[in-house]
Amino acid sequence: MSTDHRRVRTRPFMFAASLLAVFLVLVAPGAVLADTEPEAMSPTERIVAELRESPVHIDPSFSSALPEERAGALAERITDSRIPLRLLAVPLIEGGDWSGDADHMVAAVHDRIGGRAHYLVTDGRSVTGHDFGTESAPEEQRAFYSALAVSYELGYDAPAAEKVERSVEIALSDDPYGTYEELVETRQKGPLDWMYSLGPGGYSALVILPWALAVMALVGLGVGVYRWRRPRAVPTVPQHAAFDNANLARREELARKAGRELIEFGERIGAARPHSDDPGATEALRRALDAHAAARSVHDRLPDEGALVDVAGVLVLLDMAEDHMARATRPAQKRKTSPLRSHCYANPLHGTDTKVTKWREFGGLNDIRVPLCAVCAKAVRDRTRPTVLAARYRGREVPYYEVPKEESVWAATGFGTLSDDLVERVLRGDHSRQR
Numbered sequence: 432m433s434t435d436h437r438r439v440r441t442r443p444f445m446f447a448a449s450l451l452a453v454f455l456v457l458v459a460p461g462a463v464l465a466d467t468e469p470e471a472m473s474p475t476e477r478i479v480a481e482l483r484e485s486p487v488h489i490d491p492s493f494s495s496a497l498p499e500e501r502a503g504a505l506a507e508r509i510t511d512s513r514i515p516l517r518l519l520a521v522p523l524i525e526g527g528d529w530s531g532d533a534d535h536m537v538a539a540v541h542d543r544i545g546g547r548a549h550y551l552v553t554d555g556r557s558v559t560g561h562d563f564g565t566e567s568a569p570e571e572q573r574a575f576y577s578a579l580a581v582s583y584e585l586g587y588d589a590p591a592a593e594k595v596e597r598s599v600e601i602a603l604s605d606d607p608y609g610t611y612e613e614l615v616e617t618r619q620k621g622p623l624d625w626m627y628s629l630g631p632g633g634y635s636a637l638v639i640l641p642w643a644l645a646v647m648a649l650v651g652l653g654v655g656v657y658r659w660r661r662p663r664a665v666p667t668v669p670q671h672a673a674f675d676n677a678n679l680a681r682r683e684e685l686a687r688k689a690g691r692e693l694i695e696f697g698e699r700i701g702a703a704r705p706h707s708d709d710p711g712a713t714e715a716l717r718r719a720l721d722a723h724a725a726a727r728s729v730h731d732r733l734p735d736e737g738a739l740v741d742v743a744g745v746l747v748l749l750d751m752a753e754d755h756m757a758r759a760t761r762p763a764q765k766r767k768t769s770p771l772r773s774h775c776y777a778n779p780l781h782g783t784d785t786k787v788t789k790w791r792e793f794g795g796l797n798d799i800r801v802p803l804c805a806v807c808a809k810a811v812r813d814r815t816r817p818t819v820l821a822a823r824y825r826g827r828e829v830p831y832y833e834v835p836k837e838e839s840v841w842a843a844t845g846f847g848t849l850s851d852d853l854v855e856r857v858l859r860g861d862h863s864r865q866r
């Protein structure tokens with residue numbers, strides 16, 4: 432009823448509606464109150480209220496994908512297990528509630544409930560797992576590992592209901608982490624499965640193996656020749672920011688690496704001589720010195736822990752310094768072949784082997800064109816979110832580029848991929864003010 436009021440656009444209807452409202456207020460005040468109460472609740476509060484009744488919350492927009500009987504069966508299974516697991520099927524739209532981010536949504540919901548809990552969340556595409564109040568041991572991360580396991584087991588294209596049911600099943604099992612590990616192992620030997628399918632005979636393996644090796648060597652040679660012939664970033668320039676994603680959590684190690692490379696680069700640039708009497712080279716050297724100074728200024732203000740974004744920033748600035756120095760020390764005619772590299776926009780720690788790619792975030796309306804590494808570009812093509820670099824903002828982990836631009840030089844410049852004034856911003860003190 433109250434939503435009908437808001438949809439009425441034309442005056443006569445509005446008039447009739449207000450008459451009706453007056454009538455309802457006068458005649459049936461109780462009915463009006465009951466009707467408006469859920470409207471006043473935020474989407475988070477509505478979910479929290481439902482979770483008090485059942486461990487499963489299915490948004491009405493998913494009622495056909497996850498019909499009531501199936502949802503009811505899941506709820507019963509969860510309740511019987513006595514494991515504090517909750518299942519949320521909620522549309523997540525970029526720019527909508529919780530910025531369209533499952534992490535935000537779950538954090539908001541859990542803030543109001545508290546305690547130890549595991550959440551499985553689906554937005555109709557994928558399932559993610561979130562654990563609260565548990566030990567950091569992987570065995571305790573039921574939701575996280577069951578969601579990961581399902582993405583390995585069923586792939587991206589499986590129907591949402593199937594993924595949800597399977598992830599609940601794994602999350603309630605004795606060892607979700609073990610299941611995940613097994614799946615990873617099978618996945619890793621996947622490429623050689625065709626050899627196993629030849630049967631157990633050692634003979635066939637013996638016959639096949641040399642041929643397989645020969646083929647692999649030829650393929651390797653082909654790739655090598657291709658890499659050697661294609662135009663590419665200058666390989667002699669060290670890459671500071673390239674770092675395996677699996678090591679993301681090792682902030683300390685990265686910070687040490689940054690400190691070491693700052694000093695080492697400082698020594699090298701101190702000894703560098705720009706190509707003689709060449710204003711372009713002198714300019715390039717000045718820019719290298721600026722980028723190095725910016726890297727040092729961010730590094731000097733690194734907090735004792737956290738701030739992985741800042742550590743990444745130091746490494747990116749060092750890469751910029753390297754590029755400018757490479758230009759400064761090259762003859763003018765070769766300077767053009769010494770490009771300024773672009774880091775992966777989603778996460779600069781993925782390195783600079785990137786291609787400009789069209790990226791539309793989930794539910795977003797606008798495409799942006801940004802450099803992405805091959806893995807992130809594939810994720811974007813598959814309509815999944817790449818592993819983005821997270822930043823802490825107001826007590827939450829968010830993709831670094833979602834921090835308001837006034838509060839982060841990294842968000843404002845995409846680590847230099849969106850605008851080329853990152854060094855200038857750091858040197859004029861934007862970053863230290865933001866800290």
Ligand SMILES: [Zn+2]
Pocket residue numbers: 775776777778781803804805806807808817
């Ligand atoms: Zn990437």
